[in-house]
Amino acid sequence: xxxxxxxxxxxxxxxxxxxxxxxxxxxxxxxxxxxxxxxxxxxxxxxxxxxxxxxxxxxxxxxxxxxxxxxxxxxxxxxxxxxxxxxxxxxxxxxxxxxxxxxxxxxxxxxxxxxxxxxxxxxxxxxxxxxxxxxxxxxxxxxxxxxxxxxxxxxxxxxxxxxxxxxxxxxxxxxxxxxxxxxxxxxxxxxxxxxxxxxxxxxxxxxxxxxxxxxxxxxxxxxxxxxxxxxxxxxxxxxxxxxxxxxxxxxxxxxxxxxxxxxxxxxxxxxxxxxxxxxxxxxxxxxxxxxxxxxxxxxxxxxxxxxxxxxxxxxxxxxxxxxxxxxxxxxxxxxxxxxxxxxxxxxxxxxxxxxxxxxxxxxxxxxxxxxxxxxxxxxxxxxxxxxxxxxxxxxxxxxxxxxxxxxxxxxxxxxxxxxxxxxxxxxxxxxxxxxxxxxxxxxxxxxxxxxxxxxxxxxxxxxxxxxxxxxxxxxxxxxxxxxxxxxxxxxxxxxxxxxxxxxxxxxxxxxxxxxxxxxxxxxxxxxxxxxxxxxxxxxxxxxxxxxxxxxxxxxxxxxxxxxxxxxxxxxxxxxxxxxxxxxxxxxxxxxxxxxxxxxxxxxxxxxxxxxxxxxxxxxxxxxxxxxxxxxxxxxxxxxxxxxxxxxxxxxxxxxxxxxxxxxxxxxxxxxxxxxxxxxxxxxxxxxxxxxxxxxxxxxxxxxxxxxxxxxxxxxxxxxxxxxxxxxxxxxxxxxxxxxx
Amino acid sequence: xxxxxxxxxxxxxxxxxxxxxxxxxxxxxxxxxxxxxxxxxxxxxxxxxxxxxxxxxxxxxxxxxxxxxxxxxxxxxxxxxxxxxxxxxxxxxxxxxxxxxxxxxxxxxxxxxxxxxxxxxxxxxxxxxxxxxxxxxxxxxxxxxxxxxxxxxxxxxx
Numbered sequence: 058x059x060x061x062x063x064x065x066x067x068x069x070x071x072x073x074x075x076x077x078x079x080x081x082x083x084x085x086x087x088x089x090x091x092x093x094x095x096x097x098x099x100x101x102x103x104x105x106x107x108x109x110x111x112x113x114x115x116x117x118x119x120x121x122x123x124x125x126x127x128x129x130x131x132x133x134x135x136x137x138x139x140x141x142x143x144x145x146x147x148x149x150x151x152x153x154x155x156x157x158x159x160x161x162x163x164x165x166x167x168x169x170x171x172x173x174x175x176x177x178x179x180x181x182x183x184x185x186x187x188x189x190x191x192x193x194x195x196x197x198x199x200x201x202x203x204x205x206x207x208x209x210x211x212x213x214x215x216x217x218x219x220x221x222x223x224x225x226x227x228x229x230x231x232x233x234x235x236x237x238x239x240x241x242x243x244x245x246x247x248x249x250x251x252x253x254x255x256x257x258x259x260x261x262x263x264x265x266x267x268x269x270x271x272x273x274x275x276x277x278x279x280x281x282x283x284x285x286x287x288x289x290x291x292x293x294x295x296x297x298x299x300x301x302x303x304x305x306x307x308x309x310x311x312x313x314x315x316x317x318x319x320x321x322x323x324x325x326x327x328x329x330x331x332x333x334x335x336x337x338x339x340x341x342x343x344x345x346x347x348x349x350x351x352x353x354x355x356x357x358x359x360x361x362x363x364x365x366x367x368x369x370x371x372x373x374x375x376x377x378x379x380x381x382x383x384x385x386x387x388x389x390x391x392x393x394x395x396x397x398x399x400x401x402x403x404x405x406x407x408x409x410x411x412x413x414x415x416x417x418x419x420x421x422x423x424x425x426x427x428x429x430x431x432x433x434x435x436x437x438x439x440x441x442x443x444x445x446x447x448x449x450x451x452x453x454x455x456x457x458x459x460x461x462x463x464x465x466x467x468x469x470x471x472x473x474x475x476x477x478x479x480x481x482x483x484x485x486x487x488x489x490x491x492x493x494x495x496x497x498x499x500x501x502x503x504x505x506x507x508x509x510x511x512x513x514x515x516x517x518x519x520x521x522x523x524x525x526x527x528x529x530x531x532x533x534x535x536x537x538x539x540x541x542x543x544x545x546x547x548x549x550x551x552x553x554x555x556x557x558x559x560x561x562x563x564x565x566x567x568x569x570x571x572x573x574x575x576x577x578x579x580x581x582x583x584x585x586x587x588x589x590x591x592x593x594x595x596x597x598x599x600x601x602x603x604x605x606x607x608x609x610x611x612x613x614x615x616x617x618x619x620x621x622x623x624x625x626x627x628x629x630x631x632x633x634x635x636x637x638x639x640x641x642x643x644x645x646x647x648x649x650x651x652x653x654x655x656x657x658x659x660x661x662x663x664x665x666x667x668x669x670x671x672x673x674x675x676x677x678x679x680x681x682x683x684x685x686x687x688x689x690x691x692x693x694x695x696x697x698x699x700x701x702x703x704x705x706x707x708x709x710x711x712x713x714x715x716x717x718x719x720x721x722x723x724x725x726x727x728x729x730x731x732x733x734x735x736x737x738x739x740x741x742x743x744x745x746x747x748x749x750x751x752x753x754x755x756x757x758x759x760x761x762x763x764x765x766x767x768x769x770x771x772x773x774x775x776x777x778x779x780x781x782x783x784x785x786x787x788x789x790x791x792x793x794x795x796x797x
Numbered sequence: 798x799x800x801x802x803x804x805x806x807x808x809x810x811x812x813x814x815x816x817x818x819x820x821x822x823x824x825x826x827x828x829x830x831x832x833x834x835x836x837x838x839x840x841x842x843x844x845x846x847x848x849x850x851x852x853x854x855x856x857x858x859x860x861x862x863x864x865x866x867x868x869x870x871x872x873x874x875x876x877x878x879x880x881x882x883x884x885x886x887x888x889x890x891x892x893x894x895x896x897x898x899x900x901x902x903x904x905x906x907x908x909x910x911x912x913x914x915x916x917x918x919x920x921x922x923x924x925x926x927x928x929x930x931x932x933x934x935x936x937x938x939x940x941x942x943x944x945x946x947x948x949x950x951x952x953x954x955x
Contacts, residue, residue, distance in 0.1 A: 067921075077894070079891045079892065080894070081892070082899075083890075083891040084883075084891070085898070086896055086899035086902050086903055087883065087887040087890050087891060087896070087899075087903075087906060088834070088874065088875070088877070088878055088883075088887065089832070089833070089834015089835070089873070089874035089875045089877075090834065091899055092833065093833075093836070093900060095836075095837065096827075096833040097814070097835075127810075175824070175828075176817060176820075180928070250934075251934045252898070252900075252902045252934055253836075253844055253846055253898075253901050253932055253933070253934055254838065254898070254900040255837070255838070255839040256837070301899065302898060303838075303898050303899070303900025303901075304897075304898045304900060304934050304935055305898075306934070334840055335838065335839040335840060335841065335843075335844075394884050492819075493878045501822075525897070525898060526897035526898060526935060527897060626925045685894075687893075687894035687940070688894060688897070690894075690939075690940075691894060691897050691935070691936055691937075691940060694936060694937035694939045694940070695934070695935045695936050695937045696899060696937075697937060698937030698938070699934070699937075716948065721839065721841060721843060722838075722839050722841070722843035722932060723841065723843045727932060727934060728937075728938075729928075729929040729930075729931075729932065730924070730925040730926075730928040730929050730931070730938040730942065731922075731925040731926045731928075731929040732929075733925070733937065733938055733939075735939050735942070735943075738937045764879075
């Protein structure tokens with residue numbers, strides 16, 4: 058990705074950007090009016106229910122749907138036989154949505170039914186009889202990687218499906234130069250994104266072959282294209298409208314139920330609504346990889362890192378694609394090292410297909426590397442912050458994954474941490490303090506937006522990236538800034554797939570960066586047209602008009618002596634000066650600046666129970682430019698708390714039978730309000746040269762440092778090094794007992 | 798099994814509906830009465846997204862039968878604002894940016910209102926424990942706690 062300077066945005070002064078207005082969708086969301094995935098109803102709508110297997114691995118011998126089909130009120134039953142044969146890259150996605158003769162994980166869909174009520178649909182689903190031939194299974198990453206392990210599916214020879222390698226220099230030579238070497242192994246369990254809104258959709262596919270889908274998704278264009286490919290339809294035949302979305306964190310970047318709803322609707326001739334229940338959300342959507350990681354780092358006695366090596370084994374379910382390559386790339390991204398090598402091994406297991414979760418693959422790698430770095434600091438007797446300041450990546454550093462960094466903010470976050478009152482605060486008796494850094498690549502991607510100047514001087518803005526955490530506010534701010542008008546005059550919507558060009562999904566921390574870029578470009582194009590209308594009115598060349606403070610002005614004395622024409626005036630006259638005024642932008646956004654953060658964590662371990670309490674937490678991160686600081690802080694806080702949950706409690710627990718044992722919020726315990734302190738934040742602004750206002754994506758990096766920061770604090774509190782995530786009370790207690 | 802005819806009051810309005818004997822109050826509110834501000838996050842009483850009040854008592858509506866609404870006063874998020882005037886809690890949630898995706902927001906607002914009726918001057922710890930039954934995955938709770946504390950201060954002063 059190009060890291061060269063494009064925009065000089067260091068000295069720009071902002072009027073709207075950087076303020077904290079109320080979000081445009083706020084009122085709907087505090088009054089219950091906002092419509093999420095499950096809130097849509099259509100005339101004649103019926104209800105879909107999915108039948109799921111209770112085996113980790115089995116051959117489907119026979120599916121008998123006759124009793125369900127005979128039930129009064131049942132309108133359609135589908136199995137894999139009702140989907141067209143797949144010939145392209147969508148086969149894995151469809152296989153995950155509906156098993157193709159072989160069940161590959163506990164919870165795998167095998168059939169679906171649609172009936173006139175939810176209760177009837179559940180009753181009919183229970184009448185579908187499936188005969189299985191149970192096959193050997195494996196769910197653990199290390200077990201799956203062993204020679205002779207049960208094969209995850211028929212027709213493969215090994216559960217290891219890919220190996221990726223990144224790095225530079227000569228690590229063997231590097232380790233010979235090292236005076237201190239730390240070599241450790243770490244494991245992390247799989248977690249779920251834990252969005253509170255289950256997947257939901259309403260789909261209509263009529264006899265004319267035209268479909269409409271309403272669903273909660275991070276990318277409605279992705280839903281359209283995926284469903285079109287799976288169903289053998291054209292993109293223009295499917296219109297997808299993104300509902301309000303109740304959390305995603307990467308977990309809503311694929312489809313689970315939409316193709317099934319289309320297939321049921323096609324057969325029934327009625328709109329079909331499917332809402333996953335919470336148990337199915339855990340069993341059959343989105344977990345992360347579980348991982349097993351070996352780290353070796355070498356340093357001089359003065360603390361100079363000379364070599365680092367990582368071997369990362371990730372399982373991401375039964376289809377491969379554990380995105381272990383991202384983990385291998387991110388592992389050493391915070392460090393300036395002459396010799397570095399990271400090998401990622403992608404392993405299959407009988408678990409649901411992995412979905413992205415906030416900086417996918419990075420938290421596990423960072424847990425291992427940052428923990429090893431903290432152990433190295435103890436070996437060297439060196440302050441962990443000073444060690445990082447000595448070795449951190451800076452502008453000009455060749456990164457561990459290839460590119461050479463441009464302007465980056467890691468060192469600034471470390472300096473800020475060192476100066477932060479949290480770092481120097483006396484630590485109460487019994488508590489420990491931890492520190493860790495984190496990195497994420499960030500992404501730009503395909504983006505399209507449209508901006509209409511209404512005749513009354515207000516602005517309608519259409520973006521194609523679902524608003525997952527307040528992005529419409531940031532879009533309105535950037536449009537208002539570029540146009541020179543008040544925030545309140547702009548209203549943003551997330552437009553459906555028929556109304557805008559293609560947009561990649563809301564992922565990769567890309568929305569404020571890439572959709573923001575498209576919005577600014579759209580506004581600039583509208584400004585050009587506004588200036589042309591002023592030029593036409595004044596009968597001077599368009600080049601002789603400049604735009605400032607929301608109005609067209611003659612550019613200098615030579616242009617003529619005219620009173621400025623405001624956006625309001627130009628908009629009001631647009632009908633007589635050439636018609637509607639709008640601006641559009643279609644780009645494949647480049648230049649997403651990489652992101653770094655440093656976290657400080659205080660924790661206290663109850664030595665009798667092993668329970669860890671987080672007593673103070675501080676997030677310091679470079680945002681490039683915070684468009685709406687409240688929502689930047691919110692990303693820092695939310696990401697940190699998801700990381701704390703991963704560190705302390707959250708895990709997928711599979712039994713010997715290969716079945717998921719904790720598919721609910723009672724047993725899969727995400728952090729609750731009483732678990733946590735306030736989460737302090739400090740936003741640094743080192744402008745990204747790839748964005749006119751300096752924006753860097755901020756959403757993902759905050760989940761990367763907490764695992765190691767919490768582990769470090771636990772070591773400080775109870776003296777035990779925890780190298781297996783989650784550090785749940787039984788594990789911490791066992792470590793304390795083993796040591797005494 | 799035949800449906801039951803229930804007479805109740807929802808947000809002050811007299812309401813009659815038919816429901817199955819095993820149908821939850823949450824499903825009745827959402828599917829029969831069109832009050833979709835009450836959200837379903839788990840259906841098992843673990844997430845609090847479906848929080849409503851029954852005769853002033855905070856409950857998860859997924860754990861209450863629709864039939865139990867007979868003769869009761871039901872309060873949902875749709876009844877919180879009075880006309881165009883938002884409740885102080887709603888206003889403070891907007892001012893503090895105490896929501897990101899917003900799916901947990903109705904339940905948290907209903908729960909927080911119940912807290913402040915019972916305890917107008919809660920400590921941060923009391924707010925955190927009261928809201929421990931309302932899961933939020935986006936915010937890390939920080940801004941939610943601040944918004945509730947700020948609302949409590951303003952309501953005491955009013």
